[in-house]
Amino acid sequence: MVIKTNLTVWFGPTVSDEDFVDFYKAELPRIYNFFRYRVGDGPLAEDLTAQTFEKAWRSRARYRRDLSAFSTWLFTIARRVAQDHYRKPHQEIPLDEIANISADEMTEELAQQDADFARLSFLLAQLEDRDRELVALKYGGGLTNRAIARFTGLTESNVGVILHRTLQTLRSNWENDNYER
Amino acid sequence: MNDDFLTKFRKEPQPEFAAALYQRINNPMPTKSKHTALRFAALTLSLLAVLTAAILLWPSALAFAQGVVRQVGGYIFVQGGQPIDLKGSSGPIRVVKTLGSVSIQTIGNVPSAPNPSEAGKLAGFAVLSPSYLPAGYTAMSGWMVTSEDNSNVVTNGYKDTTNHFLIINQWKNSQGAMQTFAKGQIVNVTVRGQTGVWLPDTASGPAQKNALVWEQNGITYSLITDSLQLDELLKVADSLSQ
Numbered sequence: 001m002v003i004k005t006n007l008t009v010w011f012g013p014t015v016s017d018e019d020f021v022d023f024y025k026a027e028l029p030r031i032y033n034f035f036r037y038r039v040g041d042g043p044l045a046e047d048l049t050a051q052t053f054e055k056a057w058r059s060r061a062r063y064r065r066d067l068s069a070f071s072t073w074l075f076t077i078a079r080r081v082a083q084d085h086y087r088k089p090h091q092e093i094p095l096d097e098i099a100n101i102s103a104d105e106m107t108e109e110l111a112q113q114d115a116d117f118a119r120l121s122f123l124l125a126q127l128e129d130r131d132r133e134l135v136a137l138k139y140g141g142g143l144t145n146r147a148i149a150r151f152t153g154l155t156e157s158n159v160g161v162i163l164h165r166t167l168q169t170l171r172s173n174w175e176n177d178n179y180e181r
Numbered sequence: 182m183n184d185d186f187l188t189k190f191r192k193e194p195q196p197e198f199a200a201a202l203y204q205r206i207n208n209p210m211p212t213k214s215k216h217t218a219l220r221f222a223a224l225t226l227s228l229l230a231v232l233t234a235a236i237l238l239w240p241s242a243l244a245f246a247q248g249v250v251r252q253v254g255g256y257i258f259v260q261g262g263q264p265i266d267l268k269g270s271s272g273p274i275r276v277v278k279t280l281g282s283v284s285i286q287t288i289g290n291v292p293s294a295p296n297p298s299e300a301g302k303l304a305g306f307a308v309l310s311p312s313y314l315p316a317g318y319t320a321m322s323g324w325m326v327t328s329e330d331n332s333n334v335v336t337n338g339y340k341d342t343t344n345h346f347l348i349i350n351q352w353k354n355s356q357g358a359m360q361t362f363a364k365g366q367i368v369n370v371t372v373r374g375q376t377g378v379w380l381p382d383t384a385s386g387p388a389q390k391n392a393l394v395w396e397q398n399g400i401t402y403s404l405i406t407d408s409l410q411l412d413e414l415l416k417v418a419d420s421l422s423q
Contacts, residue, residue, distance in 0.1 A: 024203065032194045046194070050202050057206040117190045139187040167187075 023070050024053060030071070030141050031078050037140030038082050038133065040121040041114070048085055052078045075141060075151060079133070086129070123173050131166045138163055253378055253394045254354055254401025274325055274336050276346055283344040285322040285336075293323035297335075297423070300324030304333040306353045306400060313420035315413045317341035345408035347417070352401040370411065372418050373397055379411050393418060 031052055035045040055077050124132050130152075137143045137151065145163070149156040275286050287293075294300035297308040303326040318339040325336045335351040368379040370393070377395025393404045393414040402421070404414045 021203075024206070028199055028202075029191070029193055033191045036190075036192075046198050046202075049194070050205065053202060053206050113190070120187075120190065135187070139184070140191065142188075142191075167183075170187075 020057065023074075027071055027074055028053070031074060034075070034078055034136050034141035035082065036117075037121075037124065037136035039085065040125070041117055044085075048078075048081050051081050055081065072147070072150070075137070075143070078141075079151065082133070082136075119174075120170075123170055126173070127166060127169070131162060134159060134163055135166060135170075253376075254352065254396030256394060256401065256403075274327060276338070276348065283321070283340050283346050285325075285338045285348075287325060291325050291327055293325045295323055297324055300326055300335050300337075301423075304335050304351075304353065306333070306351075307423050308335050308351055309402075309421035309423060311349070311417045311420045312422060313416050314339060315341070315347070315409060315417070317343075318347060321346070341408075346406065347409060348403075348405040349417075350401075350403040350405070352403075353399060354401055368411075370395075370415075372402075372415065373421075379414075381411075 028049070032045060032049045035048045035052075039045055039048060052074065056074055124135060127135070134148060134152070137148045138145070143151075145159045146156050148154070148159045152159070154162070274291060276283065292303055294303055297310040301308040308324065318341045320337065321340045322336075322338045327334050327336065332352065332354050334353075337349055339347045339349075366381055368381065370377050370379045372393060372395035375395045375397050377393060380392040380394065382390045390405065390407050391409065391411075391414070392406070393411065395402055395418070402418070404417060406414065409417075
């Protein structure tokens with residue numbers, strides 16, 4: 001994915017509406033997967049993804065003034081949307097419901113993949129909020145440790161250590177079948 | 182469980198969702214955006230008209246205006262407010278910045294020369310090259326010649342090992358075309374013995390973009406960077422020569 005910054009009119013707009021459409025197409029999967037790993041699969045991830053892009057569209061003039069990397073700006077909005085989501089009181093969806101959504105219509109392989117992801121989501125939900133966000137940025141959003149460090153204010157090595165430790169925890173819980181419903 | 186295991190669950194959004202979201206953000210809002218842009222443009226033009234009238238009719242307003250409106254070569258800078266590009270133009274050269282790299286890309290056929298001398302022949306004026314670059318900076322482009330408002334601009338770029346960039350624009354404004362921009366902070370500086378402006382970005386961190394702009398011998402020069410500060414840009418500017 002490339003981030004475009006208009007140069008010859010640097011002092012003015014750095015992203016046209018046409019650019020925004022290009023950015024939308026390129027960044028949608030990354031933002032969507034960030035939310036899938038952050039809050040779980042399903043309509044909620046889609047809803048938060050939609051909120052992120054709607055906010056980005058409405059405030060794109062601000063991006064023109066202040067920011068150069070579109071994905072950096074977009075992930076900043078996405079993080080805020082996720083934080084707002086967790087601040088609001090919301091009804092928890094029972095895990096069984098998540099795991100069973102449209103299972104009838106799936107192939108066996110896809111059904112297994114979805115079941116695995118539901119299981120992973122369950123384990124992710126047990127993590128500290130910060131650790132889950134790092135996992136979502138890294139494995140959902142596809143960001144590097146350096147980029148994550150810039151977002152979170154942690155050092156790059158600290159990000160690496162936390163992710164390593166989190167992975168060990170996830171692996172241990174996964175192997176121990178720590179999947180209580 | 183490893184990195185591959187964790188990333189294998191990524192998937193593309195449902196096409197219906199992607200299409201519906203695209204419609205939601207793309208349908209009603211361009212109209213609103215155009216209206217907003219027009220309102221800003223009208224507001225800025227009105228403001229400029231009032232300021233011009235004040236300068237002409239009230240000499241003491243000149244001193245005030247000098248702190249608010251600055252002209253450097255082909256640019257007019259208005260301090261404060263939203264950035265407005267009155268022409269609504271979009272340039273053919275872009276800095277393409279990812280989270281792990283930075284490069285320059287061109288849209289369409291943009292002539293590029295291997296050195297400033299050849300670029301000068303294409304552009305029709307003497308193109309300068311820096312003999313000083315901040316530590317770690319190396320060239321990331323040739324010398325690209327584009328036409329802007331019927332006058333030529335030569336652009337070349339540099340980057341360092343951490344993907345910070347420095348862009349040098351040289352614009353011969355032979356047609357007298359002007360571009361007006363709003364900036365949060367405009368600082369008067371002396372560059373190569375000429376009056377110029379230092380435009381520090383009000384944003385901080387990785388999104389920061391600063392610029393140094395001045396005019397000399399009919400050429401408007403701008404150095405644009407996402408990381409360098411005034412002292413380094415002045416050294417680069419001082420080192421420019423044929």
